[in-house]
Amino acid sequence: MEIQENEQTETTGRGGNKRAGGYNPKEIEQKWQEVWEQSGANHATDDDPRPKFYNLVMFPYPSGDLHIGHWYNFTGVDVYGRFMRMNGYNVMQPLGFDAFGLPAENAAIKRGVQARKWTLSNIENMRRQLKTMGGIWDWEREVATCLPDYYKWTEWFFLKLYEAGLAYRAKAPVNWCPNDQTVLANEQVLANGTCERCGAEVAKRDLEQWFFKITAYADRLLEFKDIEWPEKTVTMQRNWIGRSEGARVNFTAEGSDGTVHAVPVFTTRPDTIYGVTFFLLAPEHALVAQLTTPDKQAEVAAYVAKARGETEIERQSTDKAKTGVFIGSYVTNPITGGKIPIYITDYVLMGYGTGAVMGVPAHDQRDFEFARTFNLPVVLVYQPDDREINADEMTEALVHEGHVVNSGPFNGLPDNAETVKKFIDYIAEKGLGEAKVNYRLRDWLISRQRYWGAPIPMIYCPTDGLVPVPEEQLPVILPEEVEFKPTGESPLNYIPEFVNTTCPKCGGPARRETDTMDTFMCSSWYFLRYADPKNAAQPFDPELIKRWMPVDQYTGGPEHATMHLLYARFFTKALYDMGIVSFEEPFKRLFHQGMILSEGRKMSKSKGKTIAPDRLVSENGADAVRAFLMFLGPFEKGADWNDKTEQLLVGISRFLNRVWGLVNDYGKSSENNEITLATSVEPRLRRAQHKTIQRVVADYGSFQFNTVLSGLMEYSNSLQKLIEEAPAVQQGVAWDEAIDTLLILLAPLCPHITEELWQSKGHRSSVNEQPMPLFNPTLAADELVTIVVQINGKVRDRLDLPIGISEEEVKATVLFAPKIATAIGESIPRKVIYVPGKLVNIVL
């Protein structure tokens, strides 16, 4: 076939002019997508004999439009899944929708559309957009968490956790978003004290709520056994769980009426107990009222009110001065018997430890600042080994240094864990406390005063109290028509048909729980449902779970490190303990893709500047957009989107056009001949081919899709050069294989164009089902190596030498090379370093 130049051209938008019979992505992409859909190419069957590979991506919230971040995320996942499929795995790559949650409800309130209809039509649209990507998504396994056949089992799992004693109800001060009119989990409150979703300032409220006992799993959640997760994520979870070892020490306080109260504290430094000079309570502490003397009541009440009114950010700001109020009474130090004044202060948090702290100003910076503010004594119980400190002259606390002083029998001990243990033993012996491990992690609050979520399947009966909905009555169906009133209660409260029910135990009239579950509950088990998405009798068939779980590769953003990823691990461990699943970790390998930013900032609808992938796809084709996104940089790094970003798409389009031209002009039916040509070009061809295989396969495996592409660009450029230089090579089998290799290696990134070219070349199978080519080091080996010659570390010459040359030969050759000989002159080399196959460094 000749190169047909300058034929009549047609203009197709930004894609530019196309040769007649040229690359027309629109046409071929749609064609192949239909073919694949009809042949069921993307459906992973349960009985496939190949080893399974569960390739999972965090499912999206159906906000309505697929944005560029989704495209980026899903493309990378799909490329990897396709790559693994070509490595011989039965790849299961499902997709679904995390379909409960606030935006649907807000749309319902704002625009009067039904939350259900709004969500389902969004799903419809996103599914359509997703299909244009040409991914191997297994749509037969799609789940949507808002559908009764899914949330039936979310409710069922709630009952299981309840039966296992892991769900309980308690009154708790909770984060309340006045705008969304709902409770938020700690993780949903931003560091600045605002609501993660709407940005409103979060307040505190006391409410009866449902909790899951995730804290019971704290230690096991710290294990991370047999999983390959980014160290960063593991560290974040560790810090979030916040295990600290110390002691619980019982202090006693006398109330203004003479009653004695036990006031335990948690401390990691029981070894400083002789240095306690004051005692602190959180303003919310239950004993504050009883321990406040009458003369202090007004002052204390004012302080408590102020602390409660503070936002999280005000309260937790570390750089503000320490504040507090003396409440008039004292505790007794159980070790020294000394009387110590009690203060309340906002830097002591009710939610951590016991809400009470022993103040040791000499050895804790916060306590030190507090003591200086209130002129409280500072007593040193450690002194540095090399000098002596005077408490009055201290400007900051002395932390972890020196040896024990002023502490009776403990004096002289060094500052270490053993000493701490001696104090704990002593305290325990006297019955004043015990060793204690404390966690920063709190139980998971799952109640939401919202409509659009999975109902909590519980019933309140006047005679029988709290009664779980019997399994056979599941699902508790969410009504479709609701009225929204800004009351702070779930809208379900105002639907008598929903609320009023009969008690499963006594048959008498009873009320349903009207709160719904946190959507993180829905996402804590969706990956299990994919294994058996249509099962109406159980959440999944245990055999299918054994077949598919655990997830081999999980990909999603790092923002879920302490939320979804922690909850899903907890959930899996709880199911393991119930005997429902046989593994403790759901996600074997985790990868965080980077984020697509817009001019350095998070892309958000409110700030404009969103990029519509649909436009890019219709102008350039899905293959080009896929490759372009992956070419932006390493997948884990994400990219910044600015005016220049889209220019890179041009380069990818050119590359695809060149591949198209190369294969159409020089590719030929692979059924032709099997001649091996006696030319020197073929070994060069083989070398290029196998070097590329080695690079590209390794880079696919490590998510380095950007360098996969540059490797393939180099490869196709060198093929182009070779064929122009020696057109006869086209007659040989090596050329044919070289072209096949190009198409196979490019297929995961650009499945459509490669399929079209593959089959037009005469293959009857699909390129997407070819095995990844095997790297042959012999064929890749060069005949000559370039030896770099350095003098004192600076490059002076390069010599092409035969591959198997010995060290002596290299050194001899190098020393007599003209440039080198001149440079050395009369000097005698002190040292000659030889790195085999790479370089010689002559040290003068």
Next chain:
RNA sequence: GGGCGUGUGGCGGAACGGCAGACGCAGUUGACUUAGGAUCAAAAAGAUGCAGGUUCGAAUCCUGCCAUGCCUACCA
């Protein structure tokens, strides 16, 4: 305040401690052209944030600083 990461041409980015800047974008020149914002071809450019150290040799390892990003933030 703490933790983790990043810093390489005009831009996106490549480089097992060993030829810095692969690959691509933009720019330059030329060709084909009524035209070029299409295509093809050619050439060019710069010295790895700063200061030290280790090494025969450092973008790469170590220390300090500067800049920037993310996470976390009084957790006793």
